[in-house]
Amino acid sequence: MEQKSAAKRFPTIGDDSGLAQTDSLYKEELQLALRNNGMPLEGLRYPITPTGMHYLLIHYDIPEVNATDWRLKVGGLVSKPLNLTLEEIKKRPTKTMAVTMECAGNGRALFTPRRISQPWLLEAIGTAEWTGTPLWGVLEEAGVHRDAAEIIFTGLDRGVEGDQVQFYQRSLTVGEARREEVLLVYEMNGEPLQPQHGYPLRLLVPGWYGMASVKWLDRIEAVAEPFQGYQMVRAYRYAQAADDLGEPVSLIRVRALMIPPGVPDFMTRTRLVEPGPVTIAGRAWAGRLNVSGVEGSVDGGSTWSEAQLGESVSPYAWRTWTFPWNAKPGMYTLCVRAIDSEGNVQPLDQQWNFGGYGNNGVQRVNVVVE
Numbered sequence: 001m002e003q004k005s006a007a008k009r010f011p012t013i014g015d016d017s018g019l020a021q022t023d024s025l026y027k028e029e030l031q032l033a034l035r036n037n038g039m040p041l042e043g044l045r046y047p048i049t050p051t052g053m054h055y056l057l058i059h060y061d062i063p064e065v066n067a068t069d070w071r072l073k074v075g076g077l078v079s080k081p082l083n084l085t086l087e088e089i090k091k092r093p094t095k096t097m098a099v100t101m102e103c104a105g106n107g108r109a110l111f112t113p114r115r116i117s118q119p120w121l122l123e124a125i126g127t128a129e130w131t132g133t134p135l136w137g138v139l140e141e142a143g144v145h146r147d148a149a150e151i152i153f154t155g156l157d158r159g160v161e162g163d164q165v166q167f168y169q170r171s172l173t174v175g176e177a178r179r180e181e182v183l184l185v186y187e188m189n190g191e192p193l194q195p196q197h198g199y200p201l202r203l204l205v206p207g208w209y210g211m212a213s214v215k216w217l218d219r220i221e222a223v224a225e226p227f228q229g230y231q232m233v234r235a236y237r238y239a240q241a242a243d244d245l246g247e248p249v250s251l252i253r254v255r256a257l258m259i260p261p262g263v264p265d266f267m268t269r270t271r272l273v274e275p276g277p278v279t280i281a282g283r284a285w286a287g288r289l290n291v292s293g294v295e296g297s298v299d300g301g302s303t304w305s306e307a308q309l310g311e312s313v314s315p316y317a318w319r320t321w322t323f324p325w326n327a328k329p330g331m332y333t334l335c336v337r338a339i340d341s342e343g344n345v346q347p348l349d350q351q352w353n354f355g356g357y358g359n360n361g362v363q364r365v366n367v368v369v370e
């Protein structure tokens with residue numbers, strides 16, 4: 001199925017570097033942004049993001065799925081290949097879990113220069129209540145061989161990326177695949193998955209950036225060698241240049257975001273806040289780790305003070321925080337940063353990487369108090 005050089009028939013955007021040559025957006029980035037919506041930051045109010053407000057990322061097209069013909073194929077290095085209907089999967093042990101998902105490219109357009117791709121600022125996040133069955137139960141039933149090293153997950157969606165025609169495919173090591181929180185999910189917020197979120201079945205890998213949670217699952221295969229697919233070795237790497245391999249992108253980095261206070265100016269979204277006591281609030285998450293603290297700043301990150309931490313919705317979901325501020329007339333840049341249970345703290349400016357991944361640099365919100 002892989003076909004080299006297909007991309008040569010498609011024009012390059014900008015020059016050949018893959019990096020934007022202008023501060024303005026290319027219309028192709030706008031085209032991606034209109035297909036892949038983000039969560040408006042006021043959506044941080046809701047512990048569980050309403051389904052239509054959850055961010056979306058789709059590399060190619062939403063595939064057409066005929067629910068009656070659809071089967072999940074489980075094969076490769078297994079003793080008993082499976083061919084499961086959705087009804088059979090739903091009869092398996094069920095688990096419902098609130099999970100915060102974030103796209104690895106969140107913050108990409110805040111890097112200079114930015115990679116030409118989905119131009120996220122801060123909004124590629126959401127928390128949903130997902131229902132499904134543990135992946136490992138299905139793999140155990142299939143009898144994964146002891147010499148299997150990885151499990152490959154293939155979606156039904158296909159497109160051209162880099163120089164390859166490909167299905168969207170990602171792998172997990174067997175060690176990751178057997179973790180109890182890794183699920184095959186068929187419901188989001190108590191409803192069957194919507195087409196754009198992976199109907200009828202997707203993988204959910206809590207704690208990992210979103211690219212690991214393969215949508216529209218078609219087949220699952222156990223293999224002996226690390227999978228070398230495009231989305232493993234070309235995309236989703238912390239690299240310094242297009243031809244640099246770099247380290248793989250995996251777990252979600254610690255981050256806090258605030259609900260922008262007051263009301264926005266229509267064009268700039270600078271906030272207008274009335275003088276007096278204000279409670280700045282938001283949510284923070286740290287992938288597989290815990291959030292151990294959140295700090296707020298009203299002077300652009302020169303001085304920080306501790307925020308009050310609240311409850312998390314689940315071990316893999318965000319938790320609330322609040323920060324009191326006595327707003328006096330003037331202009332301010334509000335910032336927030338979180339620290340995780342291993343002591344990693346959000347940087348004021350994240351170190352640049354070519355793909356624009358993992359940018360958890362602190363949020364800045366400009367405010368006019370009057």
Ligand SMILES: Nc1nc2c(c(=O)[nH]1)N[C@H]1C(S)=C(S)[C@@H](COP(=O)(O)O)O[C@H]1N2
Pocket residue numbers: 054055056057058059060101102103104154155156157168196197198209210211212213214215216
């Ligand atoms: N089959 C398939 N799965 C996919 C993708 C895709 O394009 N195709 N996008 C991935 C990426 S990059 C992210 S961030 C999440 C987004 O999931 P959501 O759209 O349900 O929020 O799905 C992942 N799973």
Ligand SMILES: [Mo]
Pocket residue numbers: 057102103104105210211
């Ligand atoms: Mo993503």
